Amino acid sequence: MEEIGFLGLGIMGKAMAMNLLRHGFKVTVWNRTLSRCDELVEHGATIGETPAAVIKKCKYTIAMLSDPTAALSVVFEQGGVLEQISSGKGYIDMSTVDAETSSKISEAITSKGGSFIEAPVSGSKKPAEDGQLVILAAGDEALYEEALPAFDVLGKKSFFLGQVGNGAKMKLVVNMIMGSMMNAFSEGLVLADKSGLSPQTLLDVLDLGAIANPMFKMKGPSMVNSSYSPAFPLKHQQKDMRLALALGDENSVPMPVAAAANEAFKKARSMGLGDLDFSAVHETVKSGKSSS
Amino acid sequence: MEEIGFLGLGIMGKAMAMNLLRHGFKVTVWNRTLSRCDELVEHGATIGETPAAVIKKCKYTIAMLSDPTAALSVVFEQGGVLEQISSGKGYIDMSTVDAETSSKISEAITSKGGSFIEAPVSGSKKPAEDGQLVILAAGDEALYEEALPAFDVLGKKSFFLGQVGNGAKMKLVVNMIMGSMMNAFSEGLVLADKSGLSPQTLLDVLDLGAIANPMFKMKGPSMVNSSYSPAFPLKHQQKDMRLALALGDENSVPMPVAAAANEAFKKARSMGLGDLDFSAVHETVKSGKSSS
Amino acid sequence: MEEIGFLGLGIMGKAMAMNLLRHGFKVTVWNRTLSRCDELVEHGATIGETPAAVIKKCKYTIAMLSDPTAALSVVFEQGGVLEQISSGKGYIDMSTVDAETSSKISEAITSKGGSFIEAPVSGSKKPAEDGQLVILAAGDEALYEEALPAFDVLGKKSFFLGQVGNGAKMKLVVNMIMGSMMNAFSEGLVLADKSGLSPQTLLDVLDLGAIANPMFKMKGPSMVNSSYSPAFPLKHQQKDMRLALALGDENSVPMPVAAAANEAFKKARSMGLGDLDFSAVHETVKSGKSSS
Amino acid sequence: MEEIGFLGLGIMGKAMAMNLLRHGFKVTVWNRTLSRCDELVEHGATIGETPAAVIKKCKYTIAMLSDPTAALSVVFEQGGVLEQISSGKGYIDMSTVDAETSSKISEAITSKGGSFIEAPVSGSKKPAEDGQLVILAAGDEALYEEALPAFDVLGKKSFFLGQVGNGAKMKLVVNMIMGSMMNAFSEGLVLADKSGLSPQTLLDVLDLGAIANPMFKMKGPSMVNSSYSPAFPLKHQQKDMRLALALGDENSVPMPVAAAANEAFKKARSMGLGDLDFSAVHETVKSGKSSS
Secondary structure, three states: OOEEEEEOOOHHHHHHHHHHHHOOOEEEEEOOOHHHHHHHHHOOOEEOOOHHHHHHHOOEEEEOOOOHHHHHHHHHOOOOHHHOOOOOOEEEEOOOOOHHHHHHHHHHHHHOOOEEEEOOEEOOHHHHHHOOEEEEEEEOHHHHHHHHHHHHHHEEEEEEOOOOOHHHHHHHHHHHHHHHHHHHHHHHHHHHHHOOOOHHHHHHHHHOOOOOOHHHHHHHHHHHOOOOOOOOEHHHHHHHHHHHHHHHHHOOOOOHHHHHHHHHHHHHHHOOOOOOEHHHHHHHHOOOOOOO | OOEEEEEOOOHHHHHHHHHHHHOOOEEEEEOOOHHHHHHHHHOOOEEOOOHHHHHHHOOEEEEOOOOHHHHHHHHHOOOOHHHOOOOOOEEEEOOOOOHHHHHHHHHHHHHOOOEEEEOOEEOOHHHHHHOOEEEEEEEOHHHHHHHHHHHHHHEEEEEEOOOOOHHHHHHHHHHHHHHHHHHHHHHHHHHHHHOOOOHHHHHHHHHOOOOOOHHHHHHHHHHHOOOOOOOOEHHHHHHHHHHHHHHHHHOOOOOHHHHHHHHHHHHHHHOOOOOOEHHHHHHHHOOOOOOO | OOEEEEEOOOHHHHHHHHHHHHOOOEEEEEOOOHHHHHHHHHOOOEEOOOHHHHHHHOOEEEEOOOOHHHHHHHHHOOOOHHHOOOOOOEEEEOOOOOHHHHHHHHHHHHHOOOEEEEOOEEOOHHHHHHOOEEEEEEEOHHHHHHHHHHHHHHEEEEEEOOOOOHHHHHHHHHHHHHHHHHHHHHHHHHHHHHOOOOHHHHHHHHHOOOOOOHHHHHHHHHHHOOOOOOOOEHHHHHHHHHHHHHHHHHOOOOOHHHHHHHHHHHHHHHOOOOOOEHHHHHHHHOOOOOOO | OOEEEEEOOOHHHHHHHHHHHHOOOEEEEEOOOHHHHHHHHHOOOEEOOOHHHHHHHOOEEEEOOOOHHHHHHHHHOOOOHHHOOOOOOEEEEOOOOOHHHHHHHHHHHHHOOOEEEEOOEEOOHHHHHHOOEEEEEEEOHHHHHHHHHHHHHHEEEEEEOOOOOHHHHHHHHHHHHHHHHHHHHHHHHHHHHHOOOOHHHHHHHHHOOOOOOHHHHHHHHHHHOOOOOOOOEHHHHHHHHHHHHHHHHHOOOOOHHHHHHHHHHHHHHHOOOOOOEHHHHHHHHOOOOOOO
């Protein structure tokens, strides 16, 4: 089995790389903060000293970075991907970034002869750990086929969506809907509570109806307890809302509900909740102080 | 088996009464437009000439009316429920109404010695036909227990929520979340389409993720085809959003996403879409004319 | 000069009654909390023991009450207006109430033979003190003409708007625009501050441009200092937003900006700011804690 | 008197350059579509063949371009500003652009030894014609002082706001407030009309109250007649809303009212109204078809 490179070992990246190791892939990993690599090395991973070193060693390399800035740095900086990418090598960026960032990376990689796909995922920590992500790939179709064995381990389903940019866009659309839903859910939980209804009964009722969904089931009980351990940090959700709204702006799509949801996430950030789970937007709906 | 009364044979009421008949209940029905009774009579129902006549004949009577005005009329008008309700008789209002309307009806019924529960449902035409509603009952607990055999036929689950008003409130909370979600979904479908993505693929991706839910699955394909056959009319959804927002207003709960969704439903009403399915809010997100 | 009755001596009512006294009108006043009458008595007012007593004594009576509940109580309660209103007597309700409340009062007064106008005002404490209100009268045109000398003292301009309800509606439309503007202003002040600009310079720039207006000029400096001494209490502004939105709902007018502004006022209420000036909505835009 | 350069003769630029000519300045103009220069030549202007040619000839040059793209092109393209800018020459960009664009231009100009100020204006066509703009300058203070005689002709007041970027930001804050107010105003006009009130009377009432402002007075009558001759094109207003929201996003400032207003402007663009005056957002509030 070929060696796979893996750049970026945050919450998501670590779970994904671990999954590849568990399924017998040989993986060379790199992370800016080196200590994040330790647990993976214990499970058999090799360390690459720079992104370039990983690229040099592997036929294709997966990246999972926290935001557009990080995704660009890893490619363009000294010791970055570009220094070693070349014909016959593939680069798969699974970070959630905007279409423009993805295009920049794509152009840089392909101009060096490398092949590129963007492949952002739907799903956060738990699905990453369980290999249950949904993978939204776009770009070089041959590289997509080459990476399918890895995608089959990382996700329950992968889609090939055509030209570079489409994966990022699909991801943004899904996350935008999710962000609006989370706000609707938070508003409902607080409204129930303030109206003298049991939020727990609301969860039970919701779970039986037409809008029952895994997110409500998974997040609801902890939200009722004001517990927001970060599976998907709020500041990243807000970034996705912003990027989705920007995409809507380019295409003259009015999205008043997403816009309202985005402002609530911004309110949450202004309250210092950006590093908690995105369900912490719940706090913006609650009373600031005693109600009058 | 006792005779059950049934008042109101709209989309929902007809499906529910039919279900009772199919499961062997004896049912006496009334509807303002008499011709709506025909199909039920073919399946064994008896006709009552007025709400009062139905009440007189039956130990308990279920009502399923389109809005607060209709729910009040049936009780208070000449030939209405109040003329015959008395000790030992029960009245079960399954319409979706505001808490104030429900309270008025409750007070009137109980002041005549009757027992009352409100029991609004979660679910629209299809679940009504399939006996898969979720029933949110509140009021007289003895009447609730008496009606359980009927509730077991009409719904997959019933909750007893305490004092009168709580059923109405729970229903509003659920429908508010649903209305916001429908807007988020519509915005996502249009954003995908305008951004060069396949709305059908979006439906597939959504169905695999953390926010997969029956409503998206059921409504999505017809929305993609701009088809909005009314299971739950938009004007009724907007009414529920309005009532939920009013409940939030009473309790100082800020609900910016629900408020934005409500305005979109109002926009849809101003476009003449009030009698279509509530998924027709999708049309408010699309371009009015050619985009510039 | 005829005796004028005056019911309700809150912030607004007191300033208005005082103005009438200063301009030589004989005024009989009533207030639920009697001590509020003292200052007026010092300036020559007579006290009526009940609303009915005031009505009995005066050819026409002006009421300025805090909300629909208070406006209804004064008319319908024991010792209320209805007990003494009769043919030849006029009742002028200058409170800001919804159209429905105004109609109820109108019907009650006219069914007793009295004449009625609603005459809500535009303007808060300062314009009330200075006799610079704008008066939005509707109802009995003869009573309007009779009251013109008083209106000329209380306001800088009065409009006769036709049938009862139109005054209330016009007031709501104006206050809705005002409430949205106050939110826009608050957002701008915080955005300037957080972006490294001087809020005071923003006030100077605004005051020179196309959107310069007395409200920004009057409220801006105190808002910059987080000072919200109540000229127009936030909870009353929020009530007006709610009533305006309800009017829009009846008429299928989508008002997404007013809806967003209303939610911000509700957020402010949930933070315990309901009794401060409506400019305190400014606090909802600021950071909850340290920003992240 | 020194020769002043002027780049960009759109609605605003033409009025401004004409003003300079009328007040005795010698002006060399350039516009991408050359025919726009004719009227200015008749009034004494000289034509420069390229931006570079204008820069070469003049001690300082003013630019007034339609958007960030145009502002960047004029500087960086072949025959652009950079080819001739040098120590001792000044460049004053009065276009409304985002802070990032302004910074790019500033860096390019100053790296060539030139001095730079950004100086966006508050005010549209009419104030431009009347020399009544408000000028928001930031950057090189010496150049600001040198340009003061021109600013005194173009505007009624100029502010020096410190470092480059602050002019752009101040402009965005003002335009954001203006855009939200225009939406509030539109909602009010439609609400009045649909509620049976005269929109013209609403304009009269507004003009007497605390929120009276020149924009309502100037735009109101034409909006009532659904006339939207472009003084400030809607697509440019929407661009400013977008940029202001982006600035708020960077600084964690929740701006729910501005966000709702922005979506309404986007809706207007999706209806093909982008080239009309920004007051055409009024059309988004009206009924799409007959109301139901």
